[in-house]
Amino acid sequence: MPETRPARMAVPIPKERSRGCPFDPPAALRDLREEDPVCPVTLADGSSGWLLTRHEDVHDVLGDYQRFSSRGELRNSALDGQVTAARQAKPGEINGVDPPEHTRLRRKLGGKFTTSRMTQLTDSITDIVDDVLNVMEQLTGPVDLVQVFALPVPSLVICELMGVDYAEREVFQEKTTNMLALSATPEQYMAALDDIYSYVNDLVVRKRARPTDDILSNLAADEELTEEEVSRMGLALLAAGHETTAHMLALGTFALLQNPDQLAALRADPALITGAVEELLRYLTIAQYGAERSATEDVEVGGRLIKRGDVVVPALMAANRDPRRFDQPDALDITRRTAGHMAFGFGIHQCVGQQLARVELKIAYQALIRRFPNLRLAVPPEQVPLRTDSVTYGLVALPVIWD
Template sequence: MTITFPTKRPSPFDPPEELRRWREEAPIQPMTYPGGHEGWLVTGHAAARAVLADARFSSRLERLRWPVVWEGADPATFVQPPGFFMQLDPPDHTRLRRPLTAQFTVRRLKALEPRISQITAEVLDAMEGVGAPADLVREFALPVPSLVICELLGVPYADRERFQHDSATALRIGSAQEEVMGAMASLFGYLYELAGSKQANPADDLISGLVADGELTQEEIAGVGLLLLVAGHETTAAMLGLGAYVLLENPGQLTALRANPALMEGAVEELLRYLSVAHLGPLRAALEDVEIAGRTIRRGQVVTLSIPAANRDPERFPDPEALDVTRPAPTGHLAFGHGIHQCLGHHLARIEMRIAYRALFDRFPALRLAASPEEVPMRTDMTIYGVHRLPVAW
């Protein structure tokens, strides 16, 4: 018998219960996709890591199938913008990603820490000025990573409402095909014009650097910028909101973190592992018959990797269903992926989370939820999980 992808969660912080049960049976299960495609669901950590590291699996969009119904992003009809390397294989992926590696080195990003701290403090000043109650997503979780990625890329923050609206439309599972394509075209056109303006007026930012390097076309720079802009604020914003929520709901964990600030680096890794906001993928397609964990994945079959299930695999992490910010940093989690497609900005995201969580709870030691958990709207309708709104007071 084959299974279908589960979406119903038992709580805001726990993945669907079926994932745990299926992982106990086998790390890979046959799964039927919408439309009838017979593929696979991977729930085990070792199996997921093996697939992500195997060049016999493709990330090309036209080979993939979504595990849930999403007509707005049907791979058969979706037109991908140039430069969108996340859905490409080598050598195209390599050529487009290579010019970015120098921009995301640990050393370069460490130099950004004072500016990220300043941005965070300014956002918290504004939130304090708004007063309680406030929506932590709108006033904090979204502005911090949006400001950081705008500054890194060279995108005017004044245009944030446009790109935040378009990216939310593009990532909403319920969006229709014309809505998704329209949002992507809007973002691409905006970044194409921005890349053109950087040619005449370069600055000290990533898009100006790509223009000056001359390795990529203006269309490819726009596509690369689109990917980094959307991924750079949506994922980190989701983690800041959901991470704050789970800590407020687990006061013992928050107390331990406040008592020992040295725990923050490991706590960020634990939150990434425990929450795993990339809840609908990644997806891969077999380029040939491949055997993983005793299963033969046939050429052309699509594999959905459940990161929330893999990151709670007891074969890899002790007591994985518990949130424990005091445990040694859980290295090896797959929250940022693995292999050649590992998230380019993972160092930046970690820095932002460490700075932002500490600053938030230092500034508002009496921070608390201003709504019952039942009233907190979760992002089950988005490709990136989290909270839509988080009412808080202090």
């Protein structure tokens, strides 16, 4: 019989990382994965839920959209014991709905981010990366790799794809940062979300009036989508399209510099880049936690009984370091088989832009280490500032020098 009572009191979701190894998840997650893998936790709004830390449990929950829904309004609130409609997804918020609505919206995006279509963008992304590195090459160190390389590359790519003026990049970067801050209160989060929505909605209005050849114009021209749906979908693409890739580029470079044997292997054999990208995605897992799910019925997970309406939070970074799934998971090994990693999530809500991210990362990492063979940290590694107060983990800055 599954346990029906918590094995321990609910605790806040662990967030504290070690300065000793900034690439590792919080140590408390490792302990929970071994001692209490389906653990009662206190969520940001004061309600309670369950934190999942084993690969198998995270995989099963994310893959079971029928019993674990993305619809926030199905969630029980421990504050009042009632199901609330306040968390109902707004039109176009694809990650907050289930099929058939999710299927309808996903079809509108899926064809724009296929592997073949992203491969076709290789030349233009290569040109963007080369242009950014040309500028960087003219600078004298130390320079902040976040500002001169990691942010510009995905920002330029997503601006080109979405048809957004690159001059506006600082506007949507700042708005995205505010929206993703973990320290934000619910009121601050909603204010930041409304702010970036207004910005994207204005873009959509302009695209409908003067369309160009880009993803946002194509969505805006779709008569089956409302203006709000296009704006919400555009918001998600614009925010995720630069935020996650930028932090992967910076943190991944930091990780390679701290693992010189792996960097040397990649320099010696550029064909290792595909596996290297997948391993960096697994090893770093910058999405701090997976999106919440609500149980639609009583269901057993990892020997615990999850009640209908209970919230579960998949800890992707803990799952991707599970020794039951990956041998010596805390080591960076660019030659390992990484099949099954969940850096992009899993199931029907798996990141729609993952193929774009893969292409960008492969091109950018390869070009950087080829053009700057003597790239190294300009400060001791413990002085590299970490970006922990965000849904996406990363670096505030990465000071580097080269000869």
